[in-house]
Amino acid sequence: MSVHPMGPDAPRPIILCVEDEPSLLHDLCEELRAAGYEPVGVPDVERAQNLLSQLTPAMIVCDVNLPGKSGLEFMSELRTGEHLSDVPFMLLTALADREHVLCGKRAGADDYLVKPVDYDMLLASIASRLAQVGRLQASHRTRLRQQSNELLLQWTNVLDKISHCALVCDAALGVRFANRAAYSLCRDGDNSLLSVDDMGQIALNGDIVRHPDVRQFLAGDGEAVKIDISSRTGAPRNWQVSMLALGERSAVTPVRDESFVVFLSDLSQRHLHNRAALARRFSLTPTEMQVASLLIDGLTKQEMCEQLNVSAATTAYHLRNLFSKTDTKRQAELVAMLMSVAWNDIAMPASARH
Template identity: 30%
Template sequence: MSRILIIEDEVDIRNNLLRLLRVEGFEVMGAENGRAGLACVRSFCPDLIISDVGMPELDGHGVLAALRADPSTASIPFIFLTAMADPQDFRAGLKLGADDYLTKPFTRGDVLDSIHSRFARQNAVAVGLRQQLDQLKSELRQHSHIDAVTGLKNRFALAEAFVELAARNVPLTAVCVGLDRFVEISAGLTPAGADALLVQIAGRLMETAPSSGQICRLAGGTFLLVLSDLSGCMLDKSMDALRHAIRQPFFVEEKKIILTASIGTARYPDHAEQLDRLVGNAQAEMTRARSQGGDNCCHYDPAVSMPPQDRLDMESALHQAVAAGELFLQYQPQVCLTSGAVIGVEALVRWRHPVVGLISPARFIPLAEENGAILEIGEWVMQTACRQARLWMDAGLPRLKMGVNISARQLRQQDLVALVEKVLGETGLPAEYLDIEVTESVLVHNAQLVAAVLGRIKALGVSVSIDDFGTGYSSMAYLQKMPFDKLKIDRSFISGLPDEQNAAIVRALLAMASQLGMETIAEGVETGEELSFLKEAGCGQLQGFLFSRPLFCDDVVALMRRSES
């Protein structure tokens, strides 16, 4: 049932319209002046507004101007009622964005015709937007599932294949193949020659890999295979065959090119149940194989990756890190591409162990996620970041939105919404200056629960961002189902812009975000070329070393002071 708000100071006219529209099956509400009408817009959420022009306190033009200035109400169809026939009055209303005028006295037919016409036009626009969105999704899928150089699947297409294979409950092996010295070798070729070499390598991998395998190109000279039904002996033979195939000469631009490959493997589900973790383990082994001289193969072994005593020591230290004051935050600025102003920061947690020294988040965050320490660490990060944001406000600095990352385990805890509310209350940070960031990989596990929790957080006035977008394996449908305010485009797509394939993907992501009413921020921007492309493409914000590395509190203050002056 469509909702219609009537703003009219003449009681008889207002009541007559309310009765008429109730009879016609509309849900209606009336307001006696413009100020009361704006209050009703917030509580009633109308689908269409009919308003008198001349009213006390706030006239119809003032109401329409306020609505059009607010993105959440700017598109509500608006019909003016007026006893004036002055062309200037009509032009003023149309300039503000009025959809129609009804001149008093009007008939029942006049009112209904105008309403139905507005709804028909709105429906037509909605259909058009849906068609554009479907087209963008189709284009994005095409660009984001096939590697433009080799024609192989990329990690997104492989992710879908992985889900199907994993559903069969068969053991799988992720094989990461990295070409040794590929950067130096490709630098001696023209860009077209380097692409031709990659095409030949892809063909050789497809010829050599087991027929049951799935192959994709990750980036540069790195490929990923997902193989099924391979025992230890057969796996070793297959890896030897792959390395032997790569050793055979390639001929490009009248040059004979000799390559070797470093290979790393990890098994599903023994070594990881999620594809991103599985691939990470295989890549780590590929790096280990390369560190041993290349042309080698290493298999993931949990016992070797982190010795048990080291793991126990780190787990124990993690649980004490907050109380011991060993954690600290750095803040990476986020910049508006239009104004150049710093408008926010992302809080990044660091750990300085008293004996080991600085420990990479890549090492301790996954461990904290596994053993539950992430709950205490996450609460400390949120408290510290929000308190710091409030201190900056009190010091008279420009107000910055504080981005805080939330892990999968935190999202599953029952009191996360209460925690956010408590932190805001204790620190005094207004809710609109907190931005909760969740990674795309979180969405594929219990999406219904995630949507509900994020929706309740948004109801507090906190914004929600999807972080590292494009690196995970979720469906594009999550963008529509989840209550996101901002889409953060991952560094892997920004790197190398305006590279043709990445440029197409970034443009499609920006267009889709625009259709869904989401802000956009590009992560990991490091070059002027990347910045120029993002500005031209209409990206809203950037974050990366081109503008600033993560900073300590005092450095943020100094940066803001310099910006002010």
């Protein structure tokens, strides 16, 4: 009876096996399947690369000497790529001398086994490596959670000073914090973007949560997204929904524990910025003032380049200056800081000032 390496209810980790000897490939897959893994076997690198466009394995076990590209070449390409560079890679070889083993290690192999395959050693090595990956991922999630909680504490005071709706949401878009303007917006009969229950808990409506651009943003590793949406009840009003990531994002981490700032802006009022206050507070140049205003309006970096008719490098230069002058480090933090000054006394609802 096999023991599932990740627990009885967890999905079986996929192990990609690349071996051109049919009998050995069959035996590898059988041993891995019996041990609770989901093996996928192919005889060459070309077919392995085709598979990697459809699945992400927990680990790759690959022969060194293969027809076409070698296992070393395959591993080198993965290590220099963007999406699969962290996947553990085990090399199999019939060459047992020390130099060949060192060559494989230097090339980036996590493990190196010599044929004939010792299956007990193979399974022990895979289990150990995947356990190590699991510990690193758990540590990363804990760090993200701690960072998120620290940022939330830092931001509540800043966001409460913004005169239009600002919320901090988790990865499922559950609201962790809502500023005073958000509660004011919930009492607005013309708004259908937010709801509040009897316990005073605010929630984003389905038009935002299920929007395809929002879903794509949450599944990726981008820093910001902006969408325009209309209220469905009351007088017609057009809103801009801006989402910015708090803290570090990583597409590699399979389980997300992230936080996002969500700004809801009435498009009819979004250009009413107190430019003079911004310029005075942060000693901004005219061009920096333009960039700051576009950030408040929710434009992406690419849109700012097009609006200002400048290169990405020039926009990045002005953004660096804004980060320095506002003493912020991430785009969400910068936007919130700019909004807290530019919108503090502009169009502030009376109910949100108390």
